[in-house]
Amino acid sequence: MTTTPDTSTLSTLDSGCEVHFPGDPGYDAASTPWNLAVEQRPAAVAVPRTIEQVSDVVRAAVAAGLRVAPQSTGHGAAALGEGSLADVVLVRLHELTGVTVDAAAGTVRVLGGTLWQDVAVAAAAHGRSVLHGSAGDVGVVGYVLSGGLSFYARRHGVAANSVRAVEVITADGDLRRATADEDRDLFWGLRGGGAGNFGIVVAVELGLLPYADVFAGMLLWDRERAPEVVRAWAEWSRTAPDSATTSLRVMSFPPLPELPPFLSGRDLVVIDGAILETDERAAEVLAPLRALSPEMDTFGRIPAPALLQVHMDPPGPTPAVADHSVLGPLDDAAVEAFLAQVGPGTRSGLMFAELRHLGGQLAKPVAGGGVLSSVSGEYALMCLAPAPTPQAAVAGRAAAFSVVRAMSAWSRVALVPTFAETRVDASRFYDGYDWAALCRLRDEVDPGRVFVANHPL
Ligand SMILES: Cc1cc2nc3c(=O)[nH]c(=O)nc-3n(C[C@H](O)[C@H](O)[C@H](O)COP(=O)(O)OP(=O)(O)OC[C@H]3O[C@@H](n4cnc5c(N)ncnc54)[C@H](O)[C@@H]3O)c2cc1C
Known part of the structure; x- marks a missing residue:
């Protein structure tokens, strides 16, 4: 017997955060991913505009006994769409965008739903570039925290290596900042382990490349x-x-x-x-x-x-x-x-x-x-x-x-x-030792398995 999830805690969220439920006029548009071949039917779709709203959504979803799937664009929706989303709040991040370049430090801070085209343009204003992929409307977070293959790659490696810091809302609704010095295990796992397995990433800091052209x-x-x-x-x-x-x-x-x-x-x-x-x-x-x-x-x-x-x-x-x-x-x-x-x-x-x-x-x-x-x-x-x-x-x-x-x-x-567009055995992305360590990290960071990524660990 299937039961309808109780989504009432989500209805009381701050009015600045759109929440759409099945049957609402905005639900179909809000749940449609970039890949139009994929139909997503989650229990609700939330569209937070601030980091605080992301935290509120996660807390409300957990209180309702629901899981949470972060999504920036839905370029990678095919694998996510293979599982049932009936008990999932899809958190669309396209309203949580922003780019701040620190040219002196050689870094750029990017909010969780930002697209590569906006980062490339902001970096270019300082004569710099970034390790984006082939398309400008791919989300920075989904790409960079899954590795990321750019046309700079054979000289500069995977884009995940350019990540300097990750700010992530975990299942308790708290914000964690992971860098080479703080929360080091999480920083290791996020750089290639698929952001969506650990929480909702609300910002990343990336190193810039020295190319104006x-x-x-x-x-x-x-x-x-x-x-x-x-x-x-x-x-x-x-x-x-x-x-x-x-x-x-x-x-x-x-x-x-x-x-x-x-x-x-x-x-x-x-x-x-x-x-x-x-x-x-x-x-x-x-x-x-x-x-x-x-x-x-x-x-x-x-x-x-x-x-x-x-x-x-x-x-x-x-x-x-x-x-x-x-x-x-x-x-x-x-x-x-x-x-x-x-x-x-x-x-x-x-x-x-x-x-x-x-x-x-x-x-x-x-x-x-x-x-x-x-x-x-x-x-x-x-x-x-x-x-x-x-x-x-x-x-x-x-x-x-x-x-x-x-x-x-x-x-x-x-x-x-x-x-990997379809859902595959994710252990094939990593070597055996790293795979085991990544799965242990997932259990520590998200023991209740609240988060649903396109490639689950
Ligand atoms: C036209 C096109 C061109 C492409 N070119 C390249 C290329 O040149 N090189 C390359 O490596 N890849 C390329 N890709 C693949 C693309 O990088 C992946 O599909 C990537 O995962 C898309 O990220 P997204 O955030 O846009 O997609 P989404 O579907 O929104 O996200 C993918 C997954 O990332 C996670 N995620 C996204 N945002 C967040 C967040 N803020 N917090 C936590 N988790 C998050 C979620 O687990 C989600 O399931 C291309 C894809 C397309 C469609």
Whole structure:
């Protein structure tokens, strides 16, 4: 027998904090995540505007016997949506935003629901940049505390290594500040252990990078050229310097009037990323790929925040399903297996199949780092399909899995948390000893298992 949770303690919250219950006019909009393929039906949705309101929501939820799921954007909602949210208060953090740069200290303080685009712009005003991912509308906290792979990554490592402090509301409603000197175990676990497992993060402090501008862009060919381009990039990436972080995608776009002609209705192969060198040296690094005469070449020096446009991620909420694996070295047979799935003449049904180049500094654990200070493997494979209907989602999942399965001879056990869209065995993100320590930490910090993360420990 299912019982309806008593949500009355939430109704009495400070009026500045919106709370929506099933059946309320605002409930559907408030519970809709960025990934529109995911339906979330929580017991209530709270939208706090202040740190105090976050604390009040947690206390009220616990008093009501409910669990709490923090969410900034819902980019990572697919895994969360696989579990029942019937006894969960979804805490949407998009109203808790703010960015304060301390240029002298080389840090930026960011409130819990802030998006990367706002941090990149604020940092650029001081001639600095940050370890954001490919899309500006991803939330800082969900990304950075799950590792975070940027286009600076092969030179600067995972974004979690740039975290200097985390302020988190735990299950008792109290605020804890974790740094290298205070609450050190929690600081270790939060940096890669998935923020949502320990509490609601209301602020993080991050180190800034010294780049006002960056050599970045994309090279684009028709998919007919995929065999030579994929082979050339695989070979190039074996010896590319750590300063170059690139991705190769085989992409398919429907014929849509809102798309530019070079994308609309086309199958393409695209290489993009950043090369942290002088223009002259970057051109030398890129030369073997430019020698393949791309139809379009946008590589050049751009202001650092413009790096958020290079990957051409969707401009807003989108319904999608995806699958992922981490691959070791790509030999000729691996390249052929990839092309057999998504190369010329195939109809994979995917929006893209991506190979993100790992290695470099990403592969090196950092002394004093968190539970996830490095990423093993040579390439992250990410396959994504549009999912405008439940039927399309089923077909899309099968299509994405088909490529992951075809590459299984080259895949590792490890997974990258930010690329794991579906709920997976989270122990695959960590090594065995760290996994056990992380689970013990979770039991200490949240013994009542109040918090629900997209990738639970
Ligand atoms: C278009 C697109 C491009 C992407 N590009 C990259 C990329 O280049 N590199 C990369 O590494 N990843 C990338 N990602 C993946 C993305 O980083 C992850 O999905 C990330 O988890 C999203 O964080 P979010 O806060 O926006 O999402 P949410 O779904 O809101 O959060 C994800 C999880 O983080 C936790 N969380 C979020 N906010 C808080 C908080 N304030 N307190 C506590 N817990 C919190 C929760 O557990 C939540 O379930 C991309 C995703 C998309 C859709």
